[in-house]
Amino acid sequence: MLIEEKLLLSYGAEIEDLKTADIIFNEGDTPKAFYQIKKGRIKLNHYNEEGKELILGVLHKGLSVCELLLFIDKKYPVNAIAIEPTTIVTLSKGKFMQLLDENPDISRDINSFLSERLYFKYIMLQNNTSLHPDVRIRGALEYHKSFSDNQAKFSFEVPFTRRELAAITGLRTETVVRVIKKLEQENYLKIIDRKIYV
Template sequence: MLIKEELLLAYGAEIDSFDPNDIIFNEADKPRYYYQIISGRIKLNHYNEAGKELILAILHKGLSVCELLLFIDKSYPVNAIVLEPSRVIKLPKKNFFQMMDENQEISRDVNKFLSERLYYKFIMLENNSSLNAEVRIKGVMDYHKSFYTDQSAFSFEIPLTRQQLASITGLRVETVIRTIKNLEKHNVVKIRNGKILY
């Protein structure tokens, strides 16, 4: 979902620049802003009790960051960490609600986007409960490709490393590498210069 920058700025938004590994917010912080990515990529992650990283999402240009938590009085259950140089527009929570109240079409768009995200989260949960590595990996690739209009074969470059795919699916990196090679053999993906085309 992309809310026009001009509209966000008109309601008091600011633009921040971030470097790789910068933290936008941590687990247990209270949501105070609506964040929308102008450029770059941000990961949402969590570390389990053994210190292993679980990546819940990697967000890119045009996507908002944990906007659904603005609607409830709960702390963030994830960290938002910058993966590459990024610019993010942020709007204070109070101003966000004022903008929604005064722009009904934006409110409908936000509700539609939240519904789409929730739908795909259910799909991801279902896929990640599978014992089949191919099902898990294809689920992640389907989720990321769903945000793009061109759904033809091999039109989408998966914006994730093998390590990130492993962290998202709960698989070992070796399993991800082997599974990707198998998917290529069955013409589900193509590998070009180390990039996965789906």
């Protein structure tokens, strides 16, 4: 949990339950609140000129949603959509800034979290420019595993379908299926009941 729920509630945060496909914000909206996931998953996506979806991230319990945009005067460059029943804690931008001013230790934690997220985002972007599909897929899997407390081999259950992995890496679904099988043969990952573990 990035910020303890009790602290957020003490500053006036509200808890909101979302259904699958509910939109938290749209690309082009002005950031007005801090969002933290209590349970469920949220995808950050964008549609290119041809209407093809590109998934830029999938966030899960304990993570915040595009909080970095609360510190700059820019509009959201992505959509945020619940991909399963999800509960979020929402705190207005003004109250969030007050919380940070009055709790410098939380502010430091957020700086550290943002720095780490940005670091892994750079690594993922480097991998996504590769012409080799296996490099792209490994990069995406390692990026998402980086948020897990358990880094042991095969400890992380990948929360994506093959189709979602294709949208994350910009590859075709058929290519992802083929590469996943190859990576399993190389003992990089395991498949148990159609779920991928790295």
